[in-house]
Amino acid sequence: MLMLFVAWLVTALLQAQSDDLLMLPGLTGPEREVFRDGLAVFRKQVSVKGVEGFADTEAGLGPYFNMDSCQGCHSHPTSGGSSPLDNQQREAAVRAGAANRVPAFIKPQSAAIQLRARQALAPWLPAGSVVPLFTITGRSDAPNCDLPQMRIDQMFRHGQVAIRMAPAIYGSGLIEAIPDGTIVANGKKDEAKRRLFGVRGRPHVLSGGRVGRFGWKASHASLEQFIAEAYAVEQGVTNDLYSQEPFPVPPGCLQPTPEDRRNYFARRGIDSHSNVDRLTHFVRHLAAPVPHDSGPRDPELAQASQTFEDIGCGLCHTPTLLTGASAYGNLAEKPVPLYSDLLLDRMGKALADGVNQGLATGDMFRTAPLWGLGKRHFFCMMGAPEAFWRRSKRMAALSQMRGRAFAAFGFYPPPCVTV
Ligand code: HEC
Ligand code: HEC
Numbered sequence: 001m002l003m004l005f006v007a008w009l010v011t012a013l014l015q016a017q018s019d020d021l022l023m024l025p026g027l028t029g030p031e032r033e034v035f036r037d038g039l040a041v042f043r044k045q046v047s048v049k050g051v052e053g054f055a056d057t058e059a060g061l062g063p064y065f066n067m068d069s070c071q072g073c074h075s076h077p078t079s080g081g082s083s084p085l086d087n088q089q090r091e092a093a094v095r096a097g098a099a100n101r102v103p104a105f106i107k108p109q110s111a112a113i114q115l116r117a118r119q120a121l122a123p124w125l126p127a128g129s130v131v132p133l134f135t136i137t138g139r140s141d142a143p144n145c146d147l148p149q150m151r152i153d154q155m156f157r158h159g160q161v162a163i164r165m166a167p168a169i170y171g172s173g174l175i176e177a178i179p180d181g182t183i184v185a186n187g188k189k190d191e192a193k194r195r196l197f198g199v200r201g202r203p204h205v206l207s208g209g210r211v212g213r214f215g216w217k218a219s220h221a222s223l224e225q226f227i228a229e230a231y232a233v234e235q236g237v238t239n240d241l242y243s244q245e246p247f248p249v250p251p252g253c254l255q256p257t258p259e260d261r262r263n264y265f266a267r268r269g270i271d272s273h274s275n276v277d278r279l280t281h282f283v284r285h286l287a288a289p290v291p292h293d294s295g296p297r298d299p300e301l302a303q304a305s306q307t308f309e310d311i312g313c314g315l316c317h318t319p320t321l322l323t324g325a326s327a328y329g330n331l332a333e334k335p336v337p338l339y340s341d342l343l344l345d346r347m348g349k350a351l352a353d354g355v356n357q358g359l360a361t362g363d364m365f366r367t368a369p370l371w372g373l374g375k376r377h378f379f380c381m382m383g384a385p386e387a388f389w390r391r392s393k394r395m396a397a398l399s400q401m402r403g404r405a406f407a408a409f410g411f412y413p414p415p416c417v418t419v
Contacts, residue, residue, distance in 0.1 A: 018078075019036065019039060019079075020032070021287065022039065022078060022079065022080060022286060022287050023035055023285055023286075023287060024171075024173060024174075024285045024286065024287045024288065024330050024331070025287075025330060026329055026330030027285055027330060030270070031281075031285070033270065034270060034273070034278065034281045034282075035281060035282055035285055037270070037273070037278045037281075037282075038278035038279050038280070038281050038282025038283070039079060039282050040278075041058065041070075041275045041278045041279055041282070042069070042070045042071055042074075042079055042080070042279060042282055042283075043069060043070075043071040043079055044056065044057065044058050044069060044071075045057045045058075045068050045069050046058045046059070046060055046061040046068050046069060046235050046236075046237055047059065047061050047068070047096065047139075047141055048060075048061050048062060048136055048139060048141040048142045048255070049141045052141075053096075053140070053141035054096070054141065058237070058260075058275060059237075059255075059259055060235070060236065060237035060238065060255070060259030060260055061136060061235060061236055061237065062134075062135060062136035062142070062145075062235075062236040062253070063135055063136050063137075063142075063145060063147050063236060063245065063247075063249045063253035063254070064132035064134070064135055064147075064236055064245075064246075064247055064249070065092075065132060065133075065134055065135075065136070065234065065235050065236040066089065066113075066114050066130070066132060066133050066134065066233075066234045066235075067088065067089050067092050067112065067234055067235065068092045068095065068235060069235070070230070070234075070235075070279065072088040072089065072092060072112065073088070073089075073112035073166040073234070074112075074166055074168070074169055075088075076168075076375070076376070076377055077375050080168070080169050080170055080282075080283070080286045081168045081169075081170070081372075081375065081376075082111075082165075082166055082167055082168040082375075082376050082377070082378065083111040083112040083113075083165055083166045083376075083377060083378050084112065084377070085109055085377045086108060086109060087106055087107065087108060087109065087110050087111070087112060088112065089102075089106055089112060089113075089133065089134075090102050090106060090108065092134070093133070093134050095139070096139040096140050096141060097138050097139050097140050098134065098135075098136060098137065098138045098139045099137050099138030099149075100133070100134040100135065100137075100138075100149050101149065101153075103133065103152040103153050103156065104153055104156075105153075105156060105163065106133075111165040111166065111377070111378040112165065112166045113163050113164060113165050113166070114130050114133075114163075114164050114166075114233075114234065115130065115131040115132075115133065115152070115155075115156075115161040115162070115163060115164070116128060116129070116130060116131065116161060116162050116164055116353070116355045116357075117129050117130075117131050117160065117161060117355070118159065118160055118161060118162055118353075118354040118355055118362075119160060121155070121160060124246070124247050124248055125247075127355070127356050128355055128356050128357040128358075130233045130234075131150060131152070131155065131161050132150065132233070132236075132247065133149075133150075133152055134149060135147045135148070135149050135253075136236075136253065137149070137253075142253065144252035144253075145250070145252050145253035146250065146252060146253075147249055147250060147253050159354075162353040162354055162355050164216055164353070164355075165378055167216070167368070167369075168289075168372050168375075168376065169283055169286065170286055170287060170288055170289050170371070170372055171286065171287070171288030171289060171336065171338065171371065172214070172223055172283050172284065172286060173223065173283065173284035173285055173286065173328070173331050174288055174323055174331060174334060174336040174338075175213055175214070175336065175338060175342070175369070176213070176214075176221075176222070176223050176284065176331075177323035177324060177326045177328070177331040177332070177334070178213070178321050178322070178323050178324070178336060178342070179323075179324040180203075180210060180211035180221075182321055182322060182324065183203055183211050183213070183321070183341070183342050183343065184203050184211065186318055186321060186341055187201050187202070187203060187341055187343050190315060193312070193315060194315055197312040197315055199312065199315045199316060199345070200345075200346070201316055201341055201343030201344060201345050201367065202343055202344055202359075203218075203342075203343055203344070204217065204218035204219070204343075204344050204358060204359050204360055204366070205359065206219075206220075206221060206358060207358070210222075211342070212358070212366075213342045213366070214226045215357075215366070216365055216366060216368075217344070217355070217357040217358070217360035217364065217365060217366060218342060218343075218344055218360065218366035219357045219358060219360070223280055223283055223284055224241070224276065224280045225241065227276060227279050227280050227283060228240070228241035228242050228276045229241075229242060231260065231275065231276055231279065232246060233246060237259050237260050237275070238257040238258040238259045238260070239258045239259070239260040239261065239274060239275070239276045240258055240260070240261050240262060240274055240276065241276065242258075243257055243258045244257055245257065260274050260275045260276060261274050262274045262277065284328070284331075285328075285330065288336070288337075288338075288371065289371040289372030289375070291337050291371065305319075316340070316341055316343070316345055316367040317339040317340055317341070317367055317370055318338075318339070318340060318341040318367075319337060319339055320335050320336060320337050320338070321335075321336050321338065321340075321341075321342070322334070322335055322336065323336060337371055338369040338370075338371050339369055339370035339371055340366070340367040340368065340369040340370065341367050342366060342367065342369075343366070343367055344359065344360050344364045344365065344366055345364065345365060345366075345367055346363055346364055347363050347364065347365055348363055349363060351363065351365070
């Protein structure tokens with residue numbers, strides 16, 4: 001018995017130590033405590049009724065959802081990463097007796113995904129919005145809910161929806177802290193070389209005037225907004241920022257909203273946080289991927305970085321941007337080696353997903369940050385527009401260049417697994 005306890009204790013301690021490695025350096029004691037709180041929520045499963053129905057779950061799942069935890073889509077190689085190799089959505093679809101059919105394109109080994117509407121599918125499903133995969137109908141903790149699942153396979157066959165996979169979210173707080181002006185100014189550098197390669201990135205200026213930077217189409221500037229939306233849309237947990245169910249549902253499926261909220265009357269400050277507060281603090285202070293040392297000591301890597309620049313990849317995948325004067329000390333004035341200019345690029349017909357979000361039309365995407373790429377299972381969009389490839393080919397033989405460009409990050413791409 002004692003041995004078992006000791007083994008448990010050692011495992012728990014090791015876990016705690018490796019969890020602390022996920023923190024961006026520079027957090028104070030209380031900040032670390034909130035970080036751990038946020039990590040716990042990130043990993044926790046959500047059920048309809050919370051602990052009333054299932055031990056160790058948060059309340060608020062559904063009625064529509066894509067997955068029942070953040071971790072389910074962002075876990076490789078650690079919490080906050082990208083999609084795991086085994087698709088967890090298949091299990092979540094039928095957990096606790098839920099009656100969902102798993103769509104054919106969600107295979108056992110496929111990326112965790114969400115669907116986006118290519119066109120308006122209903123008044124409450126405008127073009128660009130997330131089309132939910134599953135419902136809670138049939139679950140033991142939702143006995144009165146009778147809400148049919150959407151006809152996902154059919155929508156997919158008819159090309160009404162596009163698949164979007166989960167990116168890694170490491171270093172997101174640093175990305176949030178890059179000033180709008182820095183992104184705009186960086187996009188105007190190297191004008192002559194940009195023209196030569198036909199590269200014309202533009203900032204995604206959102207309706208409030210801020211420069212968007214999160215999501216495949218840079219649709220959000222604020223982590224809190226993005227996360228509150230993810231909680232409401234991916235898991236169906238309504239919250240202080242998304243205080244009503246985003247889709248119309250029959251009364252038998254509804255719970256009073258918002259399901260997650262602040263507790264202004266808590267005795268200790270730390271107990272007053274909503275789960276969105278906790279998740280936001282966690283994601284904001286999540287450590288950034290550490291690049292392989294590409295200094296002069298490793299001539300091959302140094303040469304590869306040079307090739308990356310020479311052939312024009314760096315025109316969009318800016319190696320480093322700087323954060324501004326953040327009130328969060330650990331985010332202020334820091335270099336962010338993200339390999340992205342955070343601008344929207346026209347990727348051409350072959351890569352278009354046909355989804356419009358704000359200024360980002362069907363073939364426009366945010367330059368994907370490339371940091372941490374070596375630790376990913378899924379990345380199938382071979383990211384550069386056709387016109388760029390044609391120009392770039394003049395500079396280097398394609399096969400040789402690809403190898404070199406990837407070597408710049410100290411790895412070669414794993415085999416591509418399609419969704
Ligand atoms: C069903 C899978 C899924 C779940 C569950 C999920 N995400 Fe995501 N996440 C995605 C996808 C797909 C994107 C890209 C969305 C887009 O392009 O708009 C994304 C993007 C993000 C981003 C933006 C990263 C960037 O740089 O663009 C953050 C931050 C994020 N998710 C946090 C969370 C948090 C926190 C939760 C839990 C509340 C969560 N996600 C739950 C799939 C998921
Ligand atoms: C015109 C700007 C632009 C240029 C130039 C460019 N990229 Fe990209 N890259 C993007 C965009 C936008 C994406 C995300 C959308 C996509 O993958 O289609 C992307 C995605 C990627 C991805 C996939 C990342 C992921 O998260 O799945 C890789 C790898 C990549 N680029 C490598 C390169 C390399 C290597 C070069 C130089 C040969 C290059 N890119 C040149 C804009 C660019």
